Amino acid sequence: MNGFESLRPVIVGVDRSEASHWAVRWAADEAAGHHLPLRLLHAQEWPVDRATDVADHPWAIGLRAAGEAVLETARLLATERHPTLEITSELAEGRPVRVLRDAADEATQLVLGVRRVSEAHSALRIGSKGASLAGHLSCPLALVPEPADGLSGPGPVVVGVDGSPASRAAVGFAFEEASIGGTDVLAVEVRRPTEAGRPELVEESLTDLSESLAGWQEKYPEVRVRREVLTGSPAPMLATVATHARCLVIGSRGLGGFRGLLFGSTGRALVHRCTVPLVIVPNGAPA
Structure with a gap:
């Protein structure tokens, strides 16, 4: 189980x-x-x-x-x-x-x-x-x-990652969802525009993604994983990437709102922007 x-x-x-x-x-x-x-x-x-x-x-x-x-x-x-x-x-x-x-x-x-x-x-x-x-x-x-033309798109399970414990719980859910749905995982980290000039931005973000995904690829070897680093406002970027996804998965620390990438307005904005099922996974959810 x-x-x-x-x-x-x-x-x-x-x-x-x-x-x-x-x-x-x-x-x-x-x-x-x-x-x-x-x-x-x-x-x-x-x-x-x-x-x-x-x-x-x-x-x-x-x-x-x-x-x-x-x-x-x-x-x-x-x-x-x-x-x-x-x-x-x-x-x-x-x-x-x-x-x-x-x-x-x-x-x-x-x-x-x-x-x-x-x-x-x-x-x-x-x-x-x-x-x-x-x-x-x-x-x-x-x-x-309410979907325009179906329950969800044919695309991957998209998961927002920021390196926090909350996003790691979301990653676990995303792999499970992709496994039962026979689809891929697309792990996305969105960095603020103010960070765009930092030369180490991409390398740092890829490290965050690798650490968050560690162990899950071994547990679900049938699930193909893709990584993407974007720069912009997190909510619209994640909503756009997930337009044709099976679902979008994000993390929250539970019992008190969002943290890190998903702190405050980002998570709330996704509730109103997302056109596919949005799954909010609290920190501490089974993994």
Whole structure:
């Protein structure tokens, strides 16, 4: 059993949106590829003035029926994609952000859909708060956008590298993802434009990449690896490189935001820029 396989399920937050449907497809593929169960999660936040209603009140019954219908649609999507996949459903009451954070403690990966609009919105109707989950979970978070012409591109798994422990955890995830997807890993380090004049820049970056990749090529000999050093603003550079990728993987230190290359605005900007599934791996994730 490898570091990303356990009895913990892949959990996907679902609702009625098309973005949620794409998230279910990604989550089902991830669960099947890692030989894990899939859990479908739909959170319902009851209005304050209805919070004391009895369970058999018609309003409460109707709300729960609507939630069950959402879960059934998601189950059918996942089953159609992987007929033998073990699937469970959960209809939870409470604020979606809190429900998702609690669920992440039990998940191998938490998956959410992101609508393709000027600003990312979570498929669980938690608006901009969806982006706030990035860097604050104990498991990898996959943000799956509505694709223009397919779930992901035919290209490699792209991983952002900066030499930090957080990016090393991301590298481990990227190799695992490439292995189950039968594709390559493209490891990218982006240096700021202010560093462009340093003659040792490329050599230093290649050393960072080699150190971050050390051991993983031996563990996954079937995965071909490419390295690329770029100069520019990290978020747009990574988003551009990953345009036709299977996914883009970045690291966070977990429970507090990004660090190094992925500190602060870079990670948050990628949430809104990335056109392929973006996987944010916390430092300390299994490797």
